Amino acid sequence: MKWRLRRLHLFVPESWKTSATIRRLLFVLLGLMVYFPLMGDVLPKTFDLRVNTVSDVTLTAPVTVEDTEATEQARTKAASEVQPVYSRNDNITTHQVKLVTYIFKKAGELQAKQELTPEARLKEFKENVPFALSAETLQALLTLPVPALHAAAQETNKVVISIMQKGVDEKVTSNPELVQQRVNQQIVLADLDSKVRKVVREVAMASIVPNLTIDEEATNALKESVRRSVKPVMIYKGEVLVEKDQYISEEVYRKLDAAGLLEQNASKRPLLGLALFVTFFVAFLAMYMAQAHRNVYKNNTHILMFSLIIFLNILVMKIISAGQTVDFFSPGYGVPVALGSMLIAILLDTQLAVVCSLLFAFVAGIVFNYESLLPVDFRYLFYGFLSGVAGAYSLGKATKRSRILQAGFIVSMVNIAIISALYLLVSSTVTWRELVNAYAFGALSGVLAAVLTIGFLPFFEGMFGILSPMRLLELSNPNQPLLRRLLMETPGTYHHSMMVANLSEAACEAVGANGLLARVGAYYHDVGKMKRPHFFIENQMNRDNPHDTLSPALSKRIIIAHVEDGVRMLEEHKLPKQIIDFAQQHHGTTLLKYFYHKAAKMSDASVLESEYRYPGPKAQTRETAIVGICDSVEAAVRSLSRPTPERIEQLVRRIIADRLEDGQFNECDLTMQELEIITRTICETLHGFFHNRIEYPDDKQAAVNQA
Template sequence: MTANKNEKRKLQTPGTRHRSVRVGLFLLLGILLYVSMLDNVQPEQLDVSLSEPAPEDIRSPITVEHEALTGEREQEALNELNPSYVHRNDYVLMQTEKVNTIFELAAEIQGENDADTASIETRVEQLQETLEEEMDQRLPEETLEILLNENEDQLMMGRDAVRNAVHEVMSEEIAVDDVPAAREEAEERVEMSMGNTQLQTASADLASRMVTANYIYDDERTAERREEALDEVEPALIREGELLAQEGEIIDAEIYEQMNLTGLLDDDFSPFPYLGLLLFVGIIVAMAAFYTAQTSSPLYYSNQALFLYVLVFFIMLATMKIMSVLDLFDMEGILWLTPIALGTMLLAQLLSYRVALYSAILFALAGSVIFNAEATGNFHVTFMIYALFSGLAGVFFLGKTPKVTKILQSGVFIALMNALTVTSFYFLSNVPITLERYGIEISFAVGAGFLAAVLTLGILPFFETGFNILSKTKLIELSNANQPLLRKILLEAPGTYHHSVMVANLSEAACEAIGTNGLLARVGAYYHDLGKTKHPQYFIENQMKIGNPHDRLSPDVSKQIIIDHPGDGARMLEKHNFPKQIVDFAKQHHGTSLLKYFYHKAKEKGMEPDEADYRYSGPKPQFKESAVLAIADSVEAAVRAMDAPTGEKIEKLVNGIIRDKLVDGQFDECDLTMKEISIIRNTMCETLQGTFHSRIEYPENGEGEKEKKTNDG
């Protein structure tokens, strides 16, 4: 694990990932975002007065409750609510039990006082006290005196008459207001059943007093209904985007109050919108930083790539800001003309496919704030969706191996996506479509796709030149045979040049087969052995008509010359300001593989060599094209050394070389899959069989020689 980290460090030039520089770049990105969106979050304040016309259409910037109006609605609901009553059936039983008790007590006192000569006043007083203790009931003395003067049979008759009257009357609902009438009815029932006697008078009085209200106010149920009624009252909301006053409308007290509630008349400074924007920008920058730290994109390895990313972001913010200013001139649908795909296509061409995809989300988020002038809040959600689809469309069409020729074609695809998105907005709004307005907005949306493509083509060369980015145009320029370093290889190491061309053919075919950049692999192969020009005669392909100088050197000296050539080539390429990817081909094409020939030669000489000293310094291949080149380099050299190569021999040799590299862990640091390795093997075998095919042996006679020359000619 430590070795892998050390190898990755070798890939990075000093200061490539200097921490303070990276922090500064992310801080710069945050400042650009904050400044570009600052005026879009400043609270809107109106200079209006009561009884004056509104200078423009005034809409609520927020959703807020109109508490006073809500209170009025609640009070109206309570006023319309009738109180709840309940019929207490148990009251009739309770009152008839009281009747039984009164007559039983009267009979009991009569029985107790039959033997003595107690006065009637004493017995009335005794009965009154008993009733107060047991029933908390007090009755007129005249009624009690009549009861105490009657015999037991008369008392039982009076009890039954009173009890029946009370039961019959109280079986019906009796409200408080109905009590007097119910008591009169009870008296009448007693009088009808008993006739006109003293006991009847007392019984009627008792019946009247025992009748009470049984249809009473239900406090608990009424409280529940009040709560239910209040819950059903919808709060009076002033919703975000609601039209408070049309242009020219006279501002009355109600409209003025609504403006005050929504903060449109608030002159006090509030820091919250600015703090909210700061948090929003902080989240965007943090997400970008986390993505950078957790992926193997160029943003992670190079501050130069991160600076390029910030610069592209600045271009997009400036473009969106300019378009938002044009949107203020009331041009219908001008915001759809924003070439939002410009940023994602630039990032796909200059950095990577995944960076462009992720950035499409960030561009859309920033655009939703910058274009919020037509929105009811701080975010224009419709534009955010439009920007997201448009940005993603540009990346998807360019693909993982973007080409300059596809940029204009992608403009057509983006235009189509933009048009479909705007059309979907129209259909979702469910409003009548005005053909004139719809045509204008669709035209702007389509124009945005072509504008993004044209701007990408125009800006791309400046980035490629300024940041020394390896574009397709640059690759074609580097593949020119008149390039000084290629001429150097051809003139000083012609065998190496021929080997490089063969490796280039193999690498390009294999890379195209697995869907990676074949042109990059070809150009990398042209320069991968540039280091051999330092000591060309020490490499077998250049040893024509001369002896092998390694025969006169010790194995440790020979291995050092061979092992040094990747580093020598990388330094020469860096000296001539070659792009980093081409330098990486020179560094990585042997990885950390073992120089087996001289290692075993040293062992044969009894030198006890350390295997680590006979390995290339690396690093191992870090990307697919480099890994393909490493395979092609070994395969071409091995096949060229074969006697009478056949298809079967070539296939066996290629399989062995790939297997050895896999076992040695040479592909551990690149994302090459086993399926891709299988495709690479098959492609190289086909290419080599076409190159090293069997030739016809011509007969040694004049006619044969003539035919051979003709065919070879």
């Protein structure tokens, strides 16, 4: 079963790996892998409950929401308690002062009519007075001396103006004792005799009327202000809404409805919002990969692995979120968000891992949203994103398992720093116990991410045929069975492979290709020569060349066979397909020129060029193409009698030009600019191999002796 898992990727048809239809389906699958695990976090579980029944479960609020009905009731009550806003009408005061003036003026006019009897004057006065005054006061007004009458008029106007300018409402005028008290306060110091004082008191009391009216606009504005000042009535997450076996009243039912726990009123809008978010992010990932990571985008097995890593990371978050019921546990800080970022960085690409950290951060903000009113808790969003980025970048070019543990430690330190920043931003008081608890789980998050990465890495490497730097270093170990055999049985080919590996790695690094992959591929590219080692010139030390006695056709079959033999041997030793590709593609469909021209000279009939070409395929990647170039260059340079820099450069350029004209680079992504960089890099590396040697005295004497 283990072998099957390791080799499963080899049995996937090539058409499946590159099919655009399959690629679209895989991105749809990725969206579903993100959507379904998060449904329960955006849509609370609902229950079929009714008013005037007994609950069979204990329910707590799944989210913090506003109790809109209770809030409206509180605001209505607060608004109803607002006192009306009054505005003073000074026209009423002016009118009353005029009436007071008229009364005293009328009294003076009637006093001047001596032809009228006292009874007639009283009757006429009573008919013209606008106030209800006692007969005694009316009689006093008609009998007061003119100076006293004028003094009383002035004092009365003064009292009325003073009281009414302060504002008089209906509550005041409805209480005669209160009116009298205010009037007495005004006339207590007035220089009046008792008779005049009594007249002034009664006329002033009769003249004071309400001059304050309700300002509807100001009153409504005040009520609205009071309504807005009432804080919303909240139902907080975790608040017990109904206990088991508790009677469900109208109030309890309303709270259950507000919390979204009732089946008949459950809103589906959060699911639509989640679907839109997932669709947007998956579409963004697809476009980003198509533009920036075409090698991943074009390989459907990589997309499938990418999707499984994302699903795995979300699944780990969901499992750890179950710890929210434990009082001392801080699951949001303990979750290993960096797990997915670290796996993607090692198996695919660091920049892609950074982009995916944003997705993991949003998922963490949704899954661990315990208090926020929004669908995402931005504390865990920031924490998850920065933790994931730290995990992706801290790995670097991880070539050892210990490097992953070091990256986990770095993530732990970053997590602690992020937690400190988040708590400093929170205005509420935080206890040391809470802070230490959060630090502990933040540190655990980094360690757990590293341990899980190490644990899952072999599974993804074997299942999908991914060659991580660590796996490549394992394959480059000289104690590998094939490499050990290559050294022992074909030392010339082994040395040739080492030289090709050095050239290939330098050239790949110069153009941004995978130098380590090219080096390891070069180690194994000629293992097929072990089957017939002495038919290859690098292994013919102190031997005659057997090809001198063979026909060109037979020599051609022996030389070409080393490709097929190498592929077969690598498959038998269960090496990854990417390594096998180097053995299969490093010659492409190039022509064996020596044997072709030899056959043409020996035969009178025309010789088909196609019969003397390697079967291919041509190089499919930049790495295999570069190894093919370096393989030809190393063999050719070794044959030079005087490898000067100029001759080396001419040879390298001729080999690359021949391959370019022969169409050997048509199926890989090498550009003309990259070919120029490769040429310069190979020449510089070869100059280091064939540098001029200093002639020491012993060497000079040896040269003289030989002469």
